[in-house]
Amino acid sequence: MQTTLFPTDTLEVVAPMKKRGKAIRSPLFYVGDKYKLMPQLKEHFPKNINNYYDVFSGGGSASINVIADKIIMNDIDEKVVELHRFLQEQSCDIELFIENMYELIREYELSLSELGKNSEIEELKKEFKKTYFAKYNKQAYLKLRDDYNKDQSNTKLLYLLLIYGFNHMIRFNDQGQFNLPVGNVDWNKNVSTALRNYSQWYNNNNIEISSGMDFEDFVNFYDLKNGDFLYFDPPYLITFSDYNKIWGEDEERRLYKLLDELDSKGIKWGLSNMYNHKGKTNEILLEWGKKYNEYDIKSNYISRFDNTIKKDSKEIYITNYINE
Secondary structure, three states: OOOOOOOOOEEEEOOOOOOOOOOOOOOOOOOOOOOOOHHHHHOOOOOOOOEEEEOOOOOOHHHHOOOOOEEEEOOOOHHHHHHHHHHHHHHHHHHHHHHHHHHHHHHHOOOOHHHOOOHHHHHHHHHOOOOHHHHHHHHHHHHHHHHHHHOOOOHHHHHHHHHHEHHHOOOEOOOOOEOOOEOOOOOOHHHHHHHHHHHHHHHOOOEEEOOOOOHHHHHHHOOOOOOOEEEEOOOOOOOOOHHHHHOOHHHHHHHHHHHHHHHHOOOEEEEEEEEEEOOEEOHHHHHHHHHOEEEEEOOEEEEOOOOOEEOOOEEEEEEOOOOO
């Protein structure tokens, strides 16, 4: 079974929002996460949250940008959960972790642009303007990938693969081998900044993470109370990704049934999703969502394949409450 941190076939580019604060990005970088949309989404989150449940947490950008008494994260992908647990363990001394990662990068002879320019890369940049990091790192990355596939208990190597791999994705083939090619990316200052922010967030909040559960099992596991809030960012039914291989109409209907049950109990929730995308319409969502509160979320979707803007893609946020 393949798994990935790449939830859609599009990149999100959000228009400038002068009145909105800047969001904090997770160190589990991946294209399609919600960090750029969080300033808009948070405007519609409840003003006071006791327990916040991030049901499809992915990289965790939603959790990192929310204020709550307690934050409970979940994702069915065990590798995503493993990475969060690993980074949370490193948060006791994040500077030491960053230094250790520098040493590992040097050991594999990967590029490390945070610490200065590399003359060989500067020469490659003249000839390969869009793939110079990939040209430089390819052989070292393949060695890193081979080493990780020999011992997948080494989460440090998995995190490096996420940083240096194509589009910061995580992908495994049917044999359980990590199979993502090298990307035109490397360890830069944004990586260290994100790690420091993650560490500060973890050390200053009450965080709990599940062992990787189905969304319905996760929600039903807890005794939800008034003042709790659940955020749902599921795979989008009408977009393409490896994640969608485990998500179809049955899961979509099961999710909406669960949300209806939560509403009947007076538990607040919010749902991110998409009505339209590349000529497709989510008819199930369109009909079901009519009984709740809908908010347009402004963003442009750019195809990762041809860089064209997908003007027909409509992101929405649905809630069963209205903020006072």
